[in-house]
Amino acid sequence: MAIKALTLSSVKVIESDSDPARGSADATKFTIGAIDAFVSAYVFDRTLTFTENDAGGVAMAQVKMSEANLEAVRFGLRGWENLRDDRGNDVPFTTADRIVMGKKYIAVADECLALLGQDLVRELANAIRRINEVTPDDAKKSVAA
Numbered sequence: 001m002a003i004k005a006l007t008l009s010s011v012k013v014i015e016s017d018s019d020p021a022r023g024s025a026d027a028t029k030f031t032i033g034a035i036d037a038f039v040s041a042y043v044f045d046r047t048l049t050f051t052e053n054d055a056g057g058v059a060m061a062q063v064k065m066s067e068a069n070l071e072a073v074r075f076g077l078r079g080w081e082n083l084r085d086d087r088g089n090d091v092p093f094t095t096a097d098r099i100v101m102g103k104k105y106i107a108v109a110d111e112c113l114a115l116l117g118q119d120l121v122r123e124l125a126n127a128i129r130r131i132n133e134v135t136p137d138d139a140k141k142s143v144a145a
Contacts, residue, residue: 069125076128
C-alpha cells in the first residue's frame with residue numbers, strides 16, 4: 001500500500017476513557033481532527049529544548065510534553081457536547097484565531113483549554129496524533145464497503 005496523505009477535513013467523535021457516562025447518551029463527546037504539517041512542526045519543535053547555563057557551563061535539556069499535548073489539543077479539538085460545569089450547565093465551546101508559520105488557524109480558545117484537566121488533555125492529544133492511523137476495525141469497515 002502507498003503512503004496516504006493526511007485527511008485534514010476528517011473528524012472523529014470520541015469519548016474519554018475516564019468518563020463515568022462513557023457509552024451512554026450522557027457521555028461527553030469530543031470532536032477531534034488531524035493537525036497539519038505546519039502545526040505539527042510548531043508543536044513538536046517546542047517539545048524538546050536545549051539551553052546552556054553561561055555561569056556554570058551546564059547544558060540542560062527540557063522535554064515539554066504537557067505543553068506539546070496542550071498545543072495539540074488547541075489545534076486538533078474541534079468541539080464538544082455534554083461538557084458541563086459544576087452546576088450542570090453546558091460549557092460553550094469557543095475558538096480564537098491563531099497564526100502559525102504565517103497561516104491562520106481556528107483554534108480552541110484559552111478559556112476552554114483552561115477547563116480541561118491534564119489527564120484529559122493527554123488523552124485527547126494522543127487521540128489527535130492517531131486520528132489518521134488506520135486501525136484494524138477501520139480496515140475491516142473499508143473492505144466491507
